[in-house]
Amino acid sequence: MLTQIGRPVCGFFGNGWKPRPLFKGAGALSYVSTQRMFGRIQGILELMREFAVFWGCTIQTRFPFIEKSTRIVLEAFKLPYRDVDGFTCCPEKSLVNNVDHGMFTLTAARNVALVDELDCDLVSPCTGCVSNLATVESELNANPKEKDHVNSFLKQVGREFKGKAKLSHLVPFFHDTVGLHAIKRMMKKDFSGMKIALHYGCHMIRPSHALKNDDPLIPKKFDNIIRAMGAESLEFPTKLMCCGQGLDRIDQHEMALHFARIKLRELKAIGADALVLCCPSCFLQFDNNQFLMEKEGEKYGIPVIYFTELLGLSMGYSPDELGMTAHRVDCMPFVKKWESLGEKASRDEDLSEGLNVTGAEGLG
Amino acid sequence: MEASLNLKLLEMCSKCGACFSICPSCVNIPGYDPREVIKDILDGSHEKWINSKHIWECLECHYCLEMCYQHYGFENAMTAMRTIAAKRGVHPTQVKRGWEMFVKTSRLGEPAIPARKKLGLPEAKGSGAEEFKKLYALLKESREKGRGHGGKTE
Ligand code: SF4
Ligand code: SF4
Numbered sequence: 001m002l003t004q005i006g007r008p009v010c011g012f013f014g015n016g017w018k019p020r021p022l023f024k025g026a027g028a029l030s031y032v033s034t035q036r037m038f039g040r041i042q043g044i045l046e047l048m049r050e051f052a053v054f055w056g057c058t059i060q061t062r063f064p065f066i067e068k069s070t071r072i073v074l075e076a077f078k079l080p081y082r083d084v085d086g087f088t089c090c091p092e093k094s095l096v097n098n099v100d101h102g103m104f105t106l107t108a109a110r111n112v113a114l115v116d117e118l119d120c121d122l123v124s125p126c127t128g129c130v131s132n133l134a135t136v137e138s139e140l141n142a143n144p145k146e147k148d149h150v151n152s153f154l155k156q157v158g159r160e161f162k163g164k165a166k167l168s169h170l171v172p173f174f175h176d177t178v179g180l181h182a183i184k185r186m187m188k189k190d191f192s193g194m195k196i197a198l199h200y201g202c203h204m205i206r207p208s209h210a211l212k213n214d215d216p217l218i219p220k221k222f223d224n225i226i227r228a229m230g231a232e233s234l235e236f237p238t239k240l241m242c243c244g245q246g247l248d249r250i251d252q253h254e255m256a257l258h259f260a261r262i263k264l265r266e267l268k269a270i271g272a273d274a275l276v277l278c279c280p281s282c283f284l285q286f287d288n289n290q291f292l293m294e295k296e297g298e299k300y301g302i303p304v305i306y307f308t309e310l311l312g313l314s315m316g317y318s319p320d321e322l323g324m325t326a327h328r329v330d331c332m333p334f335v336k337k338w339e340s341l342g343e344k345a346s347r348d349e350d351l352s353e354g355l356n357v358t359g360a361e362g363l364g
Numbered sequence: 365m366e367a368s369l370n371l372k373l374l375e376m377c378s379k380c381g382a383c384f385s386i387c388p389s390c391v392n393i394p395g396y397d398p399r400e401v402i403k404d405i406l407d408g409s410h411e412k413w414i415n416s417k418h419i420w421e422c423l424e425c426h427y428c429l430e431m432c433y434q435h436y437g438f439e440n441a442m443t444a445m446r447t448i449a450a451k452r453g454v455h456p457t458q459v460k461r462g463w464e465m466f467v468k469t470s471r472l473g474e475p476a477i478p479a480r481k482k483l484g485l486p487e488a489k490g491s492g493a494e495e496f497k498k499l500y501a502l503l504k505e506s507r508e509k510g511r512g513h514g515g516k517t518e
Contacts, residue, residue: 060488061473068483086492088470094424095462095472098446098455102507103467106499110492153502157495206426209435216430242388242425250420250456255393262392323483 048177050080051168052115054124054133057089058280065323066280069308070125070170072322076315077178077186084118087111090129094246108136109150110157115165122167125308127279130169131203131211137163138210169204171278171307172213175221180228187314190230193341194334196310197234197272197302198222199263199286201279202242222307226276229314236270238263245285260289264300274334278307291328303327303334313338367444369405373436378402383428383438389421396421398428398438405441415454419445470496 053074059066074081088107089096097104112133115122124130140147141163151161168176174183184190200219208216219240226233244259264286267275275286287304294300304327312322313335324331381399389396396418404410413419422442429437449455465472475488 055488057472060475061471062476064476064479064483064485067480067485071485083486083489085489086495087489088492088496089466089472091466092462092472095459096466098443098459099450099463101447102503103500106503107470107496110496110499114492153499153506156502157498159495202423202425202427206430208430216426242423242427244388244392244423246423247421249458249462250417251458252417252421255421259388259392326479 048080049166050082050118050120051123051173052084052118052120053081054084054087054090054111054122054126054129056124056126056129056280057092058128058284059126063280063283063326065326066125066283066306066308068323069306069312069317072317073308073311073315076312077182079178081123082118082120084114086114090126090132092128093132093135094249104132105136105139105146106150106153108133109140109161110154110159112137112163112165112167113154113159113161115167116160116162120165122165123170123173124168125170125278125280125306127169127201127203128281130167131206134167134210135207137165137167168213169211169278171204171222171225174307174311175225176213180224183225183311184228186311187229188316189314191226191310191314191338192230194231194338195234195271195273196226196231197236197267197270197275198226198239199243199275199277199279199282200240201277201282204279222278225307226310229310234270234272236266238266243279243282243285245281245289248285248289256285257289257293260285261293261298264290264293264302267302268300272302273337274303274305274310274331276305276307276310287328294329301333302329303331304329305331305334367447369441369444370436371406373434374402374406374441376434377432377436377438377441378406380433382433383431386427386431387438388425388427389423393418393421398422398441401445402438402441405444410445413445414449414452417456419449420456420459422446467497467500469493 053070055067088111090111091097091104091107093104096107112122122130122133140150140161147161147163154161200222204222205211205214205219206216208214214221217240223233241263242259243263244256247253247256247259263275277283277286283304283306286302290300290302290304305324309319309322309324313319319325319331319335324335378399384390384397384399387398390398401410401413401419404413419442422439424439426437426439428439429435431437446455450459462472470491470493477488480488
């Protein structure tokens with residue numbers, strides 16, 4: 001099985017095919033294929049391209065605990081991430097683009113230029129940030145005249161937008177680059193027996209011409225990860241419905257609550273143990289706004305868990321370490337139910353040989 | 365018009381309506397109907413929408429864009445209306461506040477320092493606000509100069 005993996009891959013490299021995430025050469029893979037599982041994963045991760053983390057305003061201003069769980073996970077996986085000096089707001093499309101499209105483009109281009117200069121990629125735990133940056137990057141890459149125009153400004157502050165950096169949201173990044181296999185390998189206990197309702201967040205996958213990471217109308221990657229983690233990923237009619245947080249930004253708080261209510265009602269009815277997501281705006285909508293409704297006597301009791309928190313829990317970190325005690329809606333019902341379920345029998349049991357070279361790059 | 369739209373595509377759009385039923389705002393917000401707005405744009409009577417709260421209710425979820433056989437989407441019409449409204453200063457208070465904070469600080473909020481300390485997070489990186497402000501000044505300056513030339517970054 002292992003040699004079968006080796007050969008076509010060497011062929012790929014021989015033909016000048018450059019995978020991103022990068023394995024730097026065929027030698028690396030044959031080295032990898034001779035190691036034990038842990039060694040393999042580590043070998044791959046060491047050769048991964050460095051990436052800047054774009055935290056974005058909302059996480060750093062309102063939810064630093066999301067940064068905490070994200071850092072814990074990135075460290076534990078030994079991923080080559082870095083912090084970058086000088087990022088501004090991505091910027092937020094609904095606020096900035098409606099008022100001044102030129103400034104929207106220029107600001108995003110400058111952020112991408114910072115990453116271009118470092119010759120690395122970018123990963124963000126915020127869907128909005130990635131979507132906005134990728135929208136501008138793809139627009140400028142498709143339009144050389146506009147790109148030149150933007151660069152004529154950037155040049156005056158000593159920068160250049162090249163549009164080369166790969167921009168990823170954390171979830172597709174874990175799916176495609178880290179791989180399901182590595183995720184499974186890092187887990188101490190899976191989520192068998194837990195019913196999870198996923199909320200993708202519109203901007204994780206749309207606009208697809210800019211993000212190019214999943215099917216924009218029937219996305220699968222987040223589900224794949226959750227299922228690989230052993231949980232049941234529930235199907236329900238409002239699964240892909242927009243969270244509606246944007247309504248809170250245009251002075252329509254009641255309507256924002258109405259949107260939250262539609263989904264929360266459904267989740268309660270189908271017995272979801274938690275709502276799992278990976279976007280600070282969606283988090284704000286379902287955690288904070290759910291809490292506000294709870295205070296008014298409208299109780300749904302749906303814990304809202306960030307992807308990195310879920311991953312961290314499965315790796316053995318405590319809710320406290322992961323900063324989950326800072327949520328407005330109590331997460332403990334989820335954690336307690338999970339803890340009461342039996343230990344995962346044997347974590348290596350379901351790792352099938354022959355699927356060893358991470359999940360999604362189609363190398364197997 | 366103070367914003368640009370492809371009227372040919374809008375014409376097709378007015379005969380289609382396919383994305384209406386998957387637009388979260390169309391389905392859940394009474395009175396939100398981009399089809400009406402588009403009809404009025406084509407008739408040249410869109411003025412009444414500029415002050416309407418409905419044009420801000422598009423969530424920019426891009427569902428219509430993905431669904432659209434023209435890859436155009438309701439959202440383009442709504443964005444154009446919002447751009448005009450913002451130019452005339454009739455946009456929602458929170459949008460105004462957000463924009464002001466953005467141009468002043470380059471961000472929509474500053475890192476929460478005490479909470480970071482408590483969580484044991486490293487010091488947050490600087491924001492590049494000075495460079496950002498310089499760029500904004502340069503952009504405004506070039507608009508001043510280029511007035512009448514129809515610069516692309518308008
Ligand atoms: S982008 Fe706006 S108009 Fe289009 S589907 Fe979403 S809410 Fe509706
Ligand atoms: S935006 Fe596209 S899909 Fe929607 S009604 Fe118009 S043409 Fe049809």
